[in-house]
Amino acid sequence: MKHPFPFSAIVGQEQMKLAMILTAVDPGIGGVLVFGDRGTGKSTAVRALAALLPPIRKLKGSSTNAERPEDQPDWADPLSGEVIEAPTPVVDLPLGTTEDRLVGALDIERALSRGEKAFEPGLLARANRGYLYIDEVNLLEDHLVDLLLDVAQSGENVIEREGLSVRHDARFVLVGSGNPEEGELRPQLLDRFGLSVEVRSPDDIEERIEVIRRRAAFDTDPDMFVKKWSGEDQIVRDRILAARAQLAQTDAPDDTLRDCAGLCVAIGSDGLRGELTLLRAARALAAYEGSNVVTREHLRSVAPMALSHRMRRDPLDDAGSSTRVMRTVEEVFA
Known part of the structure; x- marks a missing residue:
């Protein structure tokens, strides 16, 4: 299994890391918008934080990461009830994603083969209880950004189409990144993100050298590098869990x-x-x-x-x- 880069080993970018930690303490803050240069560790930080968090407990085979049988939507197939531990989900939303792929749609194969009207979950179902990451969010179609922000705020995905009327939990932290040179989000959409940070490539030579040194060490021996930084990551994890309890x-x-x-x-x-x-x-x-x-x-x-x-x-x-x-x-x- 490929290890994500340790969260504590990310050099600099303190505001970005703090914003992501705060959303881990209180997901109700809303999404995080990260604007800045390419190659500044935006997607690395999202995956690193998710890997740092404790695993979630979910029903085996649940398409929405439901933890209890009563959390499983009524349109889903029955499950055995076995509960397993799984990593905090991180779902990428690629550019060009259709609305059907995002929210879910009629399961055409099942409709044709069995004559049954069934729902095929989308990316929002997979992201439930985790993170949904959008690279180049400023290039995503506005109606999809509107939809994402609505669902992220309500915590529920509701689909009314093609004779379907289904809903399921969709509680996730939305993280969007982009380069302002390629276009900006509308002010109405900007306001809907909870936090916003700007990241830049470091100007300090020593800091850039340290980034190179750590990345090379990670690429050479990921297991050893992750083990080296596990203690620092554990401190951050413990502080997040303590903060959740105290909030x-x-x-x-x-x-x-x-x-x-x-x-x-x-x-x-x-x-x-x-x-x-x-x-x-x-x-x-x-x-x-x-x-x-x-x-x-x-x-x-x-x-x-x-x-x-x-x-x-x-x-x-x-x-x-x-x-x-x-x-x-x-x-x-x-």
Whole structure:
């Protein structure tokens, strides 16, 4: 079995790694949008984090990764009830995917051979309880992005077509990556992603050398390299599991809520999705750091990834969106 590159061994890209950790602590934060240069470890980080997480328990043969018989949709074939452990699923959504391939469709072969009307699950079923990764999300058709974001938010895939009326759980973390030079997402779609980070190729020579050194070591002897970094990955895994357990007890006082609202008003965020995402991300970070109270420092740490893609454009300000968010944070918190 091919080992994914260890999550802890990824050099730099701290904001991207933190965003993915926060969604592992609280998947309700929403998807993560990663924009930046090619070859900066975007897909590597998704697979590495999924491999780091504990395996999921699922019914053997379940097409939707159901854990209990009552979670199995009524349209699915009966299963033995045997529960097995399986890695956290990571499903790739290739460009050119049709809507039928994504959401599922009528099983034509079964209809022709047996005369039965049956449902053939799509990629959303396979991604349930895991990650759905879209490379070049900015090149994906807008109606598919709309559909994906709707399902990711509701946690359920509903299909009404061809005489079929079926539904199944589809709880996954959506991770989209892309190169801004090849086109941008519409603002309405940007706002629907929970977190957004920008990644760039490192400028520091020593950092680039370390990337090469670790990748060469992994390619030469994956087993040895994974074993070397297993301790660091275990620390991250334990912190994520502890944070999940503590999340509900992590308090956000009224002053924190006031700070969230003040920041979103200052950057001109439309609606209330900005405040809600900022608060959830800050609470997840507080739990990950072992704190039972959300503070301004937690808000300051997550504000760029929660708000940069919600900031209104200013043609007279050529500073990056993350820089503008941090500038606004300092002004509001002053």
